[in-house]
Amino acid sequence: MKNLSSLILLFTTLALCFHTVPAQEYVRDFGTVANEDFEFSKFESEPDAEAVILFDKGTSSFIRGNTQAFELSFERHLRIKILSNAGIRWAEHAITLYQDGVDNELLQSLEAITFNFENGRLARTALDKATVFDEKVSDNVTVKKFALPAVQKGSIIDIKYNVVSPFVYRLNDWRFQSKIPTLYSYYEARMIPFYEYVFILIGNPKLTLHKSFLQPGKEHFAGADYSIAVNQFATKNVPSFDDEDFFSSEDDYIQRIDFQLAKVTQADGGSREIITTWPKLVSALDKHFDFGKYMDKAEKICKEPPFSDIKGASDIEKLKTAVDLVKNTFSWDGYYGKFATKSPKELVEQKTGSDADINLFLIALLRTLGLDANPVIISTRGHGKVYKDYPFDHFFNYVIAYAQVGEQHILMDATEVHSQYDELPVRCINDQGLLVKNGDPQWVSVISNSQSATTSELTLSFSPSLDSIRFVAKNSSAGHEAMYLRRRLENKKEAIHNLYSSDGQQIGQISTSNYKDPSQPYVVEYSASMRPEVVNSKVYFSPFLNAPPKESEFKSASRRYPVDLVYPRNNSYVSIVTIPDGYKLEAIPKGYKLDNVLYTLLFEVEETSPNSLKITGKFELKHAVYKPEHYMPIKMANDKAIDLFNQKLAIVPVE
Secondary structure, rough: OOOOOEEOOOOOOOOOOHHHOOOOOOOOOOOOOOOOHOOOOEEEOOOOOOEEEEEEEEEEEEEEOOOOOOEEEEEEEEEEEEOOHHHHHHEEEEEEEEEEOOEEEEEEEEEEEEEEOOOOOOOEEEEHHHOOEEEEOOOOEEEEEEEEEOOOOEEEHHHHHHHEOOHHHOOOOOEEOOOOOOEEEEEEEEEEEEEEEEEEEEOOOOOEEEEEOOOOOEEOOOOEOOOEEEEEEEEEEEEEOOOOOOOOOHOOOOOEEEEEEEEEEOOOEEEEOOOOOOHHHHHHHOOOOOOHHHHHHHHHOOOOOOOOHOOOOOOOHHHHHHHHHHHOEEEEEOOOOOHHHHHHHHHHHOOOOHHHHHHHHHHHHHHHOOOOEEEEOOOOOOOOOOOOOOOHHHHHOOEEEEEEEEEEEEEEEEOOOOOOOOOOHHOOOEEEEEOOOOOOOEEOOOOOOOOOOEEEEEEEEEEOOOOOOOEEEEEEEEEEHHHHHHHOOOHHHHHHHHHHOOOEEEEEEEEEOOOOOOOEEEEEEEEEOOOEEEEOEEEOOOOOOOOOOOOOOOOOOOOOOOOEOOOEEEEEEEEEEEEEEEEEEOOOOOEEEEEEEEEEEEEEEEEOOEEEEEEEEEEEOOEEEOHHHHHHHHHHHHHHHHHHOOOOOOEEEOO
């Protein structure tokens, strides 16, 4: 696959060495610096970089454990040069530690020093370990946080730490790329034959070193002699990863190496395959107590009221009714997972559950109605894409429902009360999912091609003294934009008032419609007033007032990765302006229209009567995902739309 490489790390033969670079080419011992470290002032391809990683060296190895046979040791040595005042923020660091309720990772050692060269002398300021503090992120994650002292422009930060983990099934991945440039990144994985891993190269790193060899000498464990396999990877002059927006997950693109456990071998020769095949994975899910067996038990409950009361003139009507019933009966507890967390009986009693609890129940209900319904397991946005060449079940962290009704292939998520029956929430839209059906794996597209639309309709008039613009606004939204607004506003007048009363708008009466009907646009109407800008005898106003965005969401000067907007979008504006008697529009702005395969941009001004104008604006982005080379065209079009839709018009006295 493009931008993706893999190799099973074997421990009985030597891998070929590609282009080799000495591992110590850039790395210095902890606590030692050289003149050239301080002389380094800029990264050539990114002269404005606020900081640069001089080197980042990591080593993972298996060590003998105290309470178990082996543990994982991860050592890291990181050195950063601060190039500007903005780069001082790189003084702050965090080390993530995992626990599972029984075992936990330990930070065995931590050293950190700040070097400054001032008045011809080298100053060293060590980290005070008393300033290191814990932040509990969740029941399973704790973060050790610290900030190096005395950091300023020109400082060199030196950090070294060691983490010991009992979780031998989870070898650390390694990032060659960061949010700042990296001069040299080196990773070494020291493997033993009892745990066989595959690795996946993501983001197309240009390896200057890729070497595997058996360490001289033998180790001994449980009557077996074995050798340690050393695997080395390195890159040089890696640019910063600076595209922060429009990703499902940066892990899909940032240059890194990801390790996945493939096989466990016992000292007596017995083994267990971890990497599987997609057919085996689907078959295992069908038989799993909290997946396939859960749906079997749920079907029995679905044959009783109120679920058995579903009627419909057609299969699609039955499906819609079933989805609505499940949405209105159960509440999502926010938990992500592909396995049920409770029994169907407990779900019915408690009325709340995880995505798997609710959506697997929905599938069971659809099956009792005679529909062809099955689960689709997916990876949510932020969790990363699924790589079809590697059949690992941990790629998936969520389950949705799939049904085929005639020629329609329908994806559903009954956890989202504000979505239409066949509309997935944003968290689920992430490339592809695996259909779990009769042991036959099939891939299903989980990309939204349905357009989300917002329309702002304004009716404007001026007070007799011209010190106020009075208007009525009608804002309609459909698709994911409506889903977002329903969730954010909850149809509460205070929330609506806070959203629209910005920039001097005085909000009056508010009304809404279709809040509880996701099949219809969500409409918010209100009356308001605001002060125009008056200069001499000219009265300036923006025909769409504050409805259009004032700043572009496309801020980067260039783009190296796809632009993931999640869904196509269409923003439209219509303004009816009544010009007061004795005044006229100083100049009618020129219209603009550009329509192509990427976008549509429209701006029109029509005189509907001597004292009335109709002004229309539209900006439509036609695709959910754009190629990197399309970034600049849509960025320029978006900038043009902002200029057109926010331009000031002036009314002047009739002479």
